[in-house]
Amino acid sequence: MSSRRLTLCADDFAQSPAISQGILDLLQAGRLSATSVMTQSPHWPGMAAPLSELQQQADIGLHFNLTHDFANGPQLIKPLSHWLLLSQLRQLPYQALLDSLLRQIDLFSQHLGRLPDFIDGHQHVHALPVVRDALFAAIALRWPAGQRPYLRAPDHLGHPGDSRLKAVVLQAVCRGFAQAASQHGLVCNRWFAGLYALQAEAGFATLMQQWLQACPDGGLMMCHPGLPADDASDPIAAARAVEYGYLGSTVFADACRAAGIELGKFSN
Structure with missing residues (x-):
């Protein structure tokens, strides 16, 4: 069986110490090949140094945030429903979005010493109408x-996970993102997976095996691992612990070998 390259990206680095340490563990073990950073987090300055030691083996990007409140200063934070509705009505504040993008990019560069390899978004907000226009402008600036960084294209979702409705909604609200990015000379993934209910009982191992089998060469997959933590502020903490345990296991390594998958950085 010929091998296929998969970029497996852990979202939410710096959201909390438990999430960040779990991602660092998996990166060091070679069970991830990318992670994206929430640079507004008060934990980011302290977590940048250990992450920088792994940048030769993994892509490190910006996890653009508009929905998670770190409560540490002025932020453009609203519930996801706000962004979904007003983006479809094209009624979002372009300049405020551009300013937020630039601040988050600058916080990445300030502590890692370079620009992000890629940009994606917390709850995929980067790909929404109007937000995407600000994103393209921020990159040009x-x-x-x-x-140029590469971008995550949620509209190239190739597998619905355990929720076809969630998949349909995601593709609908992000429709046209990859095409718009291409028109700005930016590269996106051609296949995307990792969408599921983010519940501990969802059967992550089974879903991962399905994704590995379906993944074409050059695919991109998100995941959300973290160390087990009793964190009331994180509604998916239990799912993170399940993902961490599975991705660090020999079962996952065996599943990759059986599917002919090699984890690696994103390649155009």
Whole structure:
């Protein structure tokens, strides 16, 4: 069986110490090949140094945030429903979004010493109408000529996970993102997976095996691992612990080998 490259990205780095340490463990073990950072977090300055030691083996990107309140200063934070509705009505504040993107990019660069390899979004907000326009503008302002990050394209979802309704909604609200990115000279993934209910009882191991079998060469998959933690502020803490245990196991390594999957950085 010929091997296929998969970029397996852990979202939410720096959201909490438990999430961040879990991701660091899995990166060090070679069970992830990318992670995206929530740079507004008060934990980010302290977590940047250990993450920087792993940047040769993994892509490190910005997890653009508009919905998680870190309560540590002015932030453009609203519930996801706010962004979903007003983005479809094209009534979002473009300049405020651009300013937030630039601040979060600058916080990444300030503590890691370079620009992100890629940009995705917490709850996929980066791909919503109007938000995406601000994203393209921020990239043009911050990246030198000839250099660009790659972008996560949720509209290229290739597997619905355990929720076809959730998949339909995601593709609908992000429709046209990949095409718009391409028109701005930006590269996106051609296949995307990792969407599911984010519940501990969802059967993550079974879903992962399905995703590995379906993944084409060059696919991108998100995941949300973290160390077990009693964190009332994190509604998916139990699912994170399940993911962490599975991704660190020999069962996952065996599943990758059986499917002919090799984890690696994103490649155009």
